[in-house]
Amino acid sequence: MSITLADARVVTPEGVHEGWLTIEDGRITHVGQGTAPGSGLGLGGGYVVPGFVDIHNHGGAGGSFPTGDPEQASRIADLHARHGSTTIMASLVTASLDDLTRATAALADLCEDGLLAGIHFEGPYISAARCGAHNPALLREPSPGEFTELLKAGRGHVRMLTIAAELPGALDTVREAAANGVIAALGHSDATYEQTIAGIDAGARVATHLYNAMPPLHHRDPGPIAALLQDERVTVELINDGVHLHPAMTRLAFTVAGPRRTALITDAMAAAGMGDGVYGLGPMKVNVVDGVARLAEGGSIAGSTLTMDVAFRRAVQEVGLSLAEAAEIASLTPARVLGLDGRLGSVSVGKQADLVVLTDELEVAGVMKRGVWITEPR
Structure with a gap:
């Protein structure tokens, strides 16, 4: 037809x-x-x-990918599709190994059905000092062998791992991820500039929500932000919701990294497409007030209620990008991260x-x- x-x-x-x-x-x-x-x-x-490609998404429509529940996952995908995200990767959060294995196996079925473009582990190999909305009691030191066991549950559908480069075993785990075709992403990290460069040299190729959950830029201690922005091998994720980032910081990242290395993400959680209230993000309780999600305990920002159409619109209207530039960072660049740019x-x-x-x-x-x-x- x-x-x-x-x-x-x-x-x-x-x-x-x-x-x-x-x-x-x-x-x-x-x-x-x-x-x-x-x-x-x-x-x-x-x-x-082009249809938007969201490579970092935890949920929406009242559902959460970390539950591994197929009905919730379908509801999440439908909500975000109606907001333009025709390709979506399911992001998990730090949990016990048993819970991660169970959720991964369930989501792998949906990847095989074509509903999801892959699975992203955001944790448990992240910094306690920068864990944000992750349960610090469940964090673990990176282990290549342990990670390989998690990969088995995904049956080839685990596409990304967020990891803190400074942790013992991190560089070997980054190498193991790369050897298995998994994108290593640096984030939720307290790393120095030098430790971040070491992570990139080991094979990391993405910055998990640049600026957020990492040390800020400092003129004598540049930290991970400078390393990730400057390195031509790295694509930087940005949560362009006006809460996680000031438009000037989004503009700065785009100016340095350019459209080929900048990817808009939602980092959405269950409240996306819903109203204010109390929601779950993995084992954590989240309060959403005026559309902003924060941990009930401690008040850390806990994902977003963003959809990609809003991120796209803000990129044009608030950040000042052209329509072609906004389309590239909302669609083509994230597709390139997943190796799908040849077909979408x-x-x-x-x-x-x-x-x-x-x-x-x-x-x-x-x-x-x-x-x-x-x-x-x-």
């Missing part, structure tokens, strides 16, 4: 142009400028951007028809995944 989307402002890696695109068998077959040939579905000048992440011929239609105000008007409407354009 062939679908033509006409009267659109198509956002491609090259920029924005008025035109049209054609989709056949779930893939983009033509991207043209001007008036579409023949009839098609008119979008009334709406923007067409941009509005390009031959790629999967994962698309988001946006209004003039950059609100979601429609979402398509693999050529099928999740939400039909309004």
